[in-house]
Amino acid sequence: MKLPFDYIAGLAFLLIGLFFTVESRKISESAYGSAVGPDIFPFVLGLLLLIFSLRLLYETFKKRGAAVKRGNYHYKKFFIILISAILYVSLLETIGYILSTFLFLLVAFQTMERRGIVKSILVSAAFSFGVYLLFVELLGGVLPRLPLF
Amino acid sequence: MSTVQFLMDGFATAFQWHNLLFAFAGVVIGTAVGVLPGIGPMSGVALLIPVTATLTSGLPAEAAAASSIILLAGVYYGAMYGGSTTSILLNTPGESSSVVTTLDGYQMAKQGRAGAALSIAAIGSFIAGIVALIGLVLLAQPLSNIALEFGPAEYFSLMLLGLAAVSGLAGNSMTKALIMTIAGLLLATIGIDAVSGIARFTYDIPVLFSGIEFLTIAVGLFALGEVFKTILEKDEEDENIAKINRIFPTKQDLKDSTPPIIRGSLLGFFIGVLPGAGATLASFFSYITEKKVSKNPEKFGKGAIEGVAAPESANNAASGGAMIPLLTLGIPGSGTTAILMGALIMYNVQPGPLLFEENPDVAWGLIASMFIGNLMLLVLNMPLVRVFAKIIQTPKKYLLPIIVAISVFGVYAVQFATFDLYLLIGCGLLGYLLSKNDYPVAPLVLALVLGPMIENNMRRALTISNGEFSIFLTSPLSLVFLIAAAAWLLVPLLLKLKGRQVIINEED
Structure with a gap:
């Protein structure tokens, strides 16, 4: 059976989220003169992406078995x-x-x-x-x- | 200086011969984009950014920005005029914002009233365009004065509101829309950080230092994505085009459609001003409203001229209304306005409250040119509607490969790098796969444009507050924006839980 696109996408986004969360830890934490460094924003977003892709995977899992539409593709x-x-x-x-x-x-x-x-x-x-x-x-x-x- | 004085100066800019030419080219291309099923206003505008960039390269920076935004905006509202043509003649909407027009428009064409339907659509669009412009002129100054009082905290929250509104209304699954938004924001962080000068996620790859170019992503996701979709999915079919007999509507038609045009214009304008709710939603709502208001609602769906007049006015008014948050607040409310904003930023013109002070030529020149452009469109669409109807017959055989070639040319002419061309093709594939599977791509582009601004405002606000996140909640305006943003996401969710159908916005 073909894997539904949502699984692949969910996993891909999960990996992207993980990548940004881990990699943003390597960015130096603070720039001179500002309280928040360049690492916070991507870190938080990476986390959010992780959460939402997990939710997507969960939603897809619940909906499993939905018929896949097949058309005539060139x-x-x-x-x-x-x-x-x-x-x-x-x-x-x-x-x-x-x-x-x-x-x-x-x-x-x-x-x-x-x-x-x-x-x-x-x-x-x-x-x-x-x-x-x-x-x-x-x-x-x-x-x-x-x-x- | 008063608003009238500014507007007059704007007309002086708009009446320069090259700007007249740009406005004309914009509305003609826009109408063509609207007529051609398969290219929407978003891909049309994205495709033309590099072309206008090269055309205006000889002009001084501000004049170049004014001229190209005049052309690009012309494509945007021109597409709203053109979209109705295929809806009426072919029963195939040229844009998502003309979907409801097919209901009554095609029925009218079948009854031999295609000409009346087309001309009412054009007249309605014109009146709506003017209404929206008057609203824009009246609201521009006061709104940007208010916005000037905003600090970074307010801006941050307002932009979050914009993103939340677009994500909340896009597509069937909010999870998917939010994922796309966050992915766009993350893409925007790649490159050298503007505040600290530190390279993020670049891994010493030189092309990544300047960040991911928004233009490449937008052209790839929208224009190439559409092309791939059409190649894969569309079968060759013989399309029956309805004949156009007489063009001008009868007196009775005009009488019947005047109130719907006025209602559609006002409704469309206010829906357009709201972020997230674009022309599609506006046309949909105005159709429902007309059906409710009408004395004999059973007429709708059987060729009622009200069913053409109202939605066509509404989508045009909405496209004018959508310019208000873009120009005065610097916050695009839809995919197409996000692309327009990206274009302005490419010219170093920052849309927002300062636009009217720092670049009055751009702001007022654009507004004035929209008056002229709408007039041109009315003239073009009434007698020349037969000519535009011919565009429908452009064979896909030539059209699709040429769109690919224009995308490649455009991206290369601006970026000079084959890396961007590979990225372009990759985005085309992704754009097709994602939108096919209900992942809306407009929020991603919007987030990519807004990303750096959201981050910088957040960091500035936090610097002011010494790292206290409470600054976003203690400023009353910022708190209001955040609550509104949360409501925009939560209300549809709650409605869905209660089993209600939620109207969503198609990409436009």
């Missing part, structure tokens, strides 16, 4: 676009803005719907060149350039 589309987005981000600084954006958009457009490759190429090219020219040439911004081979 996992394939989603993962292709997600992975190409990650690749896009990691290649942005190496192959430059125009090329990476063009490739990402083309792949994503074609993943969404396989028809009309010419139009997809045109739209991706127009977007990547357009943004680059507008931003870099007109507004004087900085984006990773196309590397010179």
Whole structure:
């Protein structure tokens, strides 16, 4: 059986709370001239998060057995676009803005719907060149350039 | 100087040609955002912050802040106009604040009265916008004068009240909403502490020293989260768009809808001023009110024009009303105003009582531009409603990947770091998973914006009192705020225990 999301989330928040509570103890306690140091606020919040995530786990435990809704999900589309987005981000600084954006958009457009490759190429090219020219040439911004081979 | 004088100066700022252009761009994009199901005002505003930041980069700091807030606020209230279009024509609300409009709006469209419904929605929105603005003008000065008397203890308690209000009303489970709020506050502590200069939770990772950027989180959670959701869950479907025959409403329509518009405007305005209760709640309440007041309530749900006029006025009035706590107290009451506040802070403009003294150009320029923007929206939405209705047909194939590309561009243009881009994608995934499972993301963003201010005010108050926590209880105003905050959290809980249904606020 699949674990309900609330369990995982509850445990994750519990760990985050624990992390902040423990780690905030390592921050030096007081700054010069103020009565309360930088450690109190995160410490108290960490504690609160601990308490509420325990409560969430308890609530989830009580509600166990509730039916999990299952719908029709487009996992394939989603993962292709997600992975190409990650690749896009990691290649942005190496192959430059125009090329990476063009490739990402083309792949994503074609993943969404396989028809009309010419139009997809045109739209991706127009977007990547357009943004680059507008931003870099007109507004004087900085984006990773196309590397010179 | 009197309020009138300030307002006139504001108009001088708003009438500068580039600010007119910014207001126009804002309301057009806002209407488009409202029309497109899938992008709400929150993701729209978040996406446009980096774009406006680059557009205004040539201007002096204060003028840049004024221009970009004019554009961003335009997106916010423009979306309230646009949201009704899809509700009426497609039976699909463009925003959560237009959900109730579908009840009667779509029925009207089916009876061939789509044009009348759309134009009443636009007229109602316009009147409501003006009502809210007049309220804003009248209340701005007195409220900020009161707020100037606040010390750090009062501020701390007031911000807690803001957070409590938003968490108390968001989502089905208060535990989840509170968890999200606390997580946002904790995220805000990462980075160098402003008071002591000590690095917290950074572990010598350079990108963490400046803290987690609010913009990255907001764009990721809202814009990318929505995109991921649409890719995963939406099936391609042929949507039937109702035809628009005549645009202008008949005399009878106008007569029927005048009282609901006025009631909706006033109700929406007051609900908007309250923190936590946003445009969605306002439209919902005004619909219920109209049904109660009406002589023949059985008409509702079958194409009553009152059922379109009231909620559409109310959501617009609420979005105007929500600007009041933001501008005068520096406390955003909803997700979208939290994002607007983050944008102002990015420009080193601190919303709050001092805003009207230190940056009158920004404050009054924005207010004046909202008058102009509402007028533009009325003109845009009446004759051009057919054009905007066409936007609905924008294929998702192009729209969704382009939103991803704009997010990446925007975050990179402001942050110049691939770390933020990975964080962006991560937040997109989290945003999708969290909101799918009923974890409201708006409180997290609000807490992220308010976090540093809450902490600094708390520490300042405690420094004044030599570490005595009783300072928050001995100051009468602070005590009132704290009691109100507690009530906001406890009352819904008690009602739930008694088995009553509690109306909750959808993200808006």
